[in-house]
Amino acid sequence: MSREHGSRSLVAFFSLSFLIGWGALALLLVFADQLEPHFGPPSGGHPIFVLAVYSPAIAALVLVARRGGLAALGGYLRRLTLWRMPAAWWLFLLLGIPALKYLSAAFNGTAGEFPFSPWYGVLAALLPVLLLGPVEEIGWRGYALPLLQRRFTPLVASLILGALWGLWHLPAFLLGGTVQSQWSFGAFLIGALALSVLMTPMFNAARGSILIPALFHFQLNGPAWPDGQPWENYVFAAAAVVMVLWKRDAFLSRDGAVTDLMAPAR
Template sequence: MTVATGSTHRRIDDIPSLAVIVFFLLTFAITWGLISVYILVPEWATRTFGEISGAHPFFFVATWAPAISAFVLVVYFGGVAGLKAFLSRVFLWRCSRGWVAFVLVGVPLVFLAGSLWKGGPLLAPVPPEGVGAMVAVLFMMLFLGPIEEFGWRGLAQPILQRHMAPLWAGVLIGTIWGVWHLPAFFLSGTVFAGWNFLPFLVGNITLAVLVTPIFNRSGGGLFWPMLFHWQLINPFWPDAQPYDTWILVVVAAAVVWWNRDTMLSRKGAATEVFADASGHPQ
């Protein structure tokens, strides 16, 4: 990456591949470290820090761990110039119409179909507080799950795609992503506590595979992966576990087959963490 400094140009190397190991370790240390306190000593943790909830600061920090880890590495290796280039990838919004339709329409249809298969409603039940409360949660979710993408897709995906085909990078990230959620399944009061971990893990791997071609088709952009993630936690979509997972597995298999030339080779794969707003390395 080359940046202008006055009349000269200074070369900033991209993040080295081995840094992805540091990224994963730091991400797990932050999230598991915080959540484990509420699992191992729940009464003390609640008395000292307050009851854990979706609005608790610890919950936000635990959720933001992938982004925090990514930003630490971005600033360490790239400084301010690298951070600007990294953040500019949020504005890479150009993507094929098919993927846009999938994110905006296809994902909601999967949840609706899964809920009907399960014998549930078309949409999530409106709480006693009314639709306004759901809209507020929807807005809050924008600052939770999508922020993770700075780490998973922003840093891990391009680094892994330097060494393996996008499909396998997606499978690896999806597996790690799923295991990273594991403590939440032991945390009472969360939606995860009522789910089976195995379908969830399969679902995470499937979702990571599905978002991979979206990520690469947008030149390593983060806009559509973030919007994709936001759709996954949209409070208006009904709880369709585990049926939505099985539908997504079928969809992912079709996507991999249809895009096998780019999913099974590194042709066209985004491999730079520091890229400008055009999607090209600087």
Template structure:
């Protein structure tokens, strides 16, 4: 019976896989975007101007997820990928976290916008609210998909070796640098932003996501919803004030969860969960 239970367990990703994950993720994204930076005229002539609906934009954005899926399939096959995706079904979290996802994040953007003299809600386009809803739906298939890599693979592997706080800082730093080529594309929103506040914001977001991730036992769904709220087109552009508010929120979250963030209690370290039968 013991041998049978052991056979039911999936082969989890080894820690060294993290190097391959980051290398492959950067190679895809920087390779695609780099074409438009190094040879913009030739890239546009061959592939068309890159935009939020261009296939290359999706490819660059989905790089963390594609890298994660490829590495999991290589290590554990289709059954391992199914077990990994079962983390989408983990959704239970405290009411405080639920309130933060639903109410807290919009308040961050609204407060930041007010500080810069902007509106509480993003201005409606000429096409009306329907167009905003369409963009919101499209956003669900952009940034949130990254979480299959950042929180799906990188977070649990890093937490095997460092405290959750430092895992969040590392992920946030690399995540911010991963976005760097987008700041050199003139037709993206990043082109009008300053990179340093953006980087600080990424670190703050990754730190905030860390206790949410661990409290939900490694949920993929909740970090994806968190990410979706961050790029919700209904929230106003509050750069750079929203970044500094998020830094304050991150500091408060670390203090409130200081035992688990610094001590590692309850940290999720499995990329591919063991079968339920193996844990009973």
């Protein structure tokens, strides 16, 4: 069934993601005064902002269900249960990302900062972070990356996806009350390209797992890490260059690239 999802499906996915995501944030920008009495001021937890964040997942699930119904959705979402990958990748996911975040904060002069007092306040912040950004990966890495890898090498697919992923965030930079409104979009776009490259070999090593990119995304947004903006974009870009040089055979060859939307047979 998944082979029925071709180039047109990829265009449909990006179109839906941008239409829902940008459309929701446009409503929030244009009708902020009218919406505020009902939903509060614009913020990362605003219901319409959450709808925008979920747009890639919504687009992917709609397209999978439209093609194959509930059975296809089940096969697609079973990729959330795939967790096996080489131990080195798990070390990078669990320890490497925090290390790069702290290195970025060191360049930024904020490595000693901890944004919660008392410390256990971080526990309450974990759930919202888990339920926002990581959900995007149901669409970005879950749907778009396998289809892109049918046509391009993992490196090119990563860069295309990273560029569109970064561009999709643009309205959040125009919306007061969001974290992105305090950042530089140009630096963020460099970071999006880098992070997309870093996620791809882990995704392929885990046989197309959606769980692994979601955990990667969760680590990036981890509330316990000190603020490393804008340095973290450049640090992750340097890490991506090293990764491509180290794993160049995997990045430049389509052998081993996951192209199926359904969970592999056990």
